[in-house]
Amino acid sequence: MNVSVIVCAYSLERYHYLLQTIQSLCNQEYPVAEIVVIIDKNATLYDQITSDAEKYHWRNVKLIFNEELKGVSYARNVGIKESSGDIVALIDDDAMADPKWTQAMVASFAGDARVGAVTGLTVPRWESDSSWFPTELYWMISCSYVAAATTYEVERSFGTNMAFRRAVLDRIGLFDERLGLQGKKWIGGEDTEIVWRVQQAGFTILCNPDVKVAHAIPGSRLKINALLKRAFVGGTSEGHMIKVTQHRVSPRTRRQYLSTLLFEFFPRRIRDAIVHRSRIALKQVLLVGTILVFWGFGFCYGYVA
Numbered sequence: 001m002n003v004s005v006i007v008c009a010y011s012l013e014r015y016h017y018l019l020q021t022i023q024s025l026c027n028q029e030y031p032v033a034e035i036v037v038i039i040d041k042n043a044t045l046y047d048q049i050t051s052d053a054e055k056y057h058w059r060n061v062k063l064i065f066n067e068e069l070k071g072v073s074y075a076r077n078v079g080i081k082e083s084s085g086d087i088v089a090l091i092d093d094d095a096m097a098d099p100k101w102t103q104a105m106v107a108s109f110a111g112d113a114r115v116g117a118v119t120g121l122t123v124p125r126w127e128s129d130s131s132w133f134p135t136e137l138y139w140m141i142s143c144s145y146v147a148a149a150t151t152y153e154v155e156r157s158f159g160t161n162m163a164f165r166r167a168v169l170d171r172i173g174l175f176d177e178r179l180g181l182q183g184k185k186w187i188g189g190e191d192t193e194i195v196w197r198v199q200q201a202g203f204t205i206l207c208n209p210d211v212k213v214a215h216a217i218p219g220s221r222l223k224i225n226a227l228l229k230r231a232f233v234g235g236t237s238e239g240h241m242i243k244v245t246q247h248r249v250s251p252r253t254r255r256q257y258l259s260t261l262l263f264e265f266f267p268r269r270i271r272d273a274i275v276h277r278s279r280i281a282l283k284q285v286l287l288v289g290t291i292l293v294f295w296g297f298g299f300c301y302g303y304v305a
Contacts, residue, residue, distance in 0.1 A: 001109060002033035003102050004085030008075040009093040010040035017094035017216055022061060024096040030103035035061045036079045041069040071182030073175035073190045080174055089163035094216040104210035105163050116168040116203025117195060119157035120211025121147060128219030134284045136265050137291060140230050141217050154207045155250050159191045161213045172197040178244055189241030196247050231291040235298025243303050
């Protein structure tokens with residue numbers, strides 16, 4: 001099975017990450033057939049990556065300059081249309097793929113024809129102190145907050161680390177361009193929406209922990225104001241997605257998450273804060289509680305506005 005990997009980039013400030021991403025794809029034990037890099041309306045970035053493609057002798061990298069700045073969903077769709085692999089994989093321009101990433105991905109698809117999409121384990125690559133940041137909020141930085149030892153079925157996925165069978169995309173269509181990051185305007189939910197369509201078509205989505213990437217997390221993403229903004233726009237995105245696509249998110253995942261918070265996270269952290277006078281535990285309790293409130297307000301705003 002041939003694997004095409006789509007990488008979308010638009011910022012010169014993240015260029016060092018982009019180089020690491022491409023190099024990690026070139027170093028796969030199961031070779032990537034083609035790496036399609038979409039550069040959104042940044043001529044300087046395109047010229048730089050074109051120069052380095054010659055410098056590093058990237059033979060399977062296809063560079064595309066996108067003159068339209070219509071958001072990540074549009075850019076991904078351009079990449080998918082320009083690719084030819086049996087499997088279409090997506091990775092962010094600030095993530096590094098494990099050497100066995102494509103190997104594990106192909107194995108997941110090959111094992112069952114009913115598998116329409118595959119995701120995996122996304123771990124944070126911290127660039128600052130993160131000892132206080134709770135695992136329960138990893139979803140806010142597009143990382144996995146559940147780390148299972150074996151492959152299991154899921155209902156949601158992050159575009160940081162996901163792949164589709166091309167035949168399935170041919171059947172259900174591509175990313176909904178009404179959703180997704182568009183410059184400074186962020187209305188997400190495009191990942192959840194397309195995975196939902198995969199399920200509606202009768203296919204399963206597998207999470208294989210061996211399909212692993214490391215996602216760069218700079219210190220700026222852990223600032224309180226950034227986290228609260230992320231929570232609000234995350235809720236807004238889901239509310240807006242449900243409104244414009246009529247997609248009804250399965251409550252099972254949400255119930256499991258809230259159950260973990262209510263019956264495990266909060267009791268344990270509150271006990272640590274009181275008994276052991278842990279400031280970190282107290283900070284985590286206040287942060288998670290505030291995040292839930294901001295997400296709820298955002299959801300209502302996205303659904304109503």
